[in-house]
Amino acid sequence: MKVTQNVSPEDKKVINRIFWRSFTVFASRAGATKTHAPGFMYSVMPAFDEYYKNDPEGHRKAMMRHTTWYNITQNVGTFVMGLVASMEKKAAQDPEFDPESIVAIKTSLMGPLSGIGDSIFWGVIRVIAAGIGISLASQGSILGPILFLLIYNIPAILTRYYLTYMGFTVGDTFIQDMYKSGSMKLLNKAASTLGLMMIGCMTATMVKFQSKLSIPISGGKPIMLQQYLDQLWKGLVPLLVTLGCYWLLSKKVNVNWILLGVLVLSIVLGLVGVV
Structure with a gap:
């Protein structure tokens, strides 16, 4: 891949360490005001250690800059991590560089990247992986959970890895070019x-x-009731149940209570002979 070329060995070590640390980005949460800022700081710490190793004050200021709120879909958030590493390198080398622009760009990318990441990984890949996995698991096949993990994690890990390099090498012009060409809107x-x-x-x-x-x-x-339900609208009851669960989720009802409610309803309907 071109994004991994023309990167010095020292920078590759930094980027690879950021990639591995990125798996822990959601391991901590610092309240609603900072969210996953501690995880982000830990992930990009190799860049601070490398580029500010002879500047303790610069290292401290870099850490302070990134105590602000952070929350991006983790599979695409590594793009921002690579970008921040690249910009912190510039800040360490160029006294005229405005370090406040680092936080500004990081913040501006949260929305677009999360929109893409949620749509692709949560809305598409996870659903496809779960559909295949559940289908096989319901037949008693051990391939169900194995394929679920492989189908979801292989593209997720590859995307995470190459976006770390892309953020470092391509920088903020990547998102700007996608907006100008209309690719961002088409992809969403x-x-x-x-x-x-x-x-x-x-x-x-x-x-x-x-x-x-x-x-x-x-x-x-x-006269079987199910026969007439199918003639009226096949799958009507499953659709209503799904829409009902979605409505409860939109009202901020805890998903565990919804699952418990569906389970209790199923048991009750089974005991009274409805299903």
């Missing part, structure tokens, strides 16, 4: 559309409801 639209399609497919195939209720007919076969 494509990822969102694909994510909605996958969620719709999973709802139709994995949320099951089969009613046992019937209307007895004297001298004839009973």
Whole structure:
């Protein structure tokens, strides 16, 4: 990959250490005002140690700069980590460089990168991986959890690695060029559309409801309620259940309570003979 070329051995060591440390970025949380700032500081600390090794005061100021709020989808956040490392190197070498621009650019990239990262990794790749994994696991295959981990983590780790180098070598012009060319808008639209399609497919195939209720007919076969539900709108009840869970999530109801509620409802409906 071109992004890993033309990087000095010293800088490669710094970037690789940032890459490995980036896996811990969400391991700590410093409240609502700073969120994952401690994890970010730990991840980019190799850059501070290398570029400010002869400047203790510069090292201290660099750490203070990055105590501000930080929260980006971790699989794409390494782009900002590489970018910050590159800019801190410039700040250490050039007295005329404005260090406040580092935080400004980092903050400005949080929204766009999180939008892309959430759409691709949470909305598409994770859904595809879960769909394949659950399908195989429901058949009793050990490949279910294995494929889930591989399908999600291989692209996630590769993206994390190369974006660290890309942030260091390409810098802030990358996002600006994507906006100018319209690629950013196209990428967001494509990822969102694909994510909605996958969620719709999973709802139709994995949320099951089969009613046992019937209307007895004297001298004839009973009328099965499920048959008429399917004729009215196949998959109507699973869709309503999914939309109901989504509505509860939008009202900030804890997901564990929603899961518990679905479990209790299923048990009750099973005991009274509805399903």
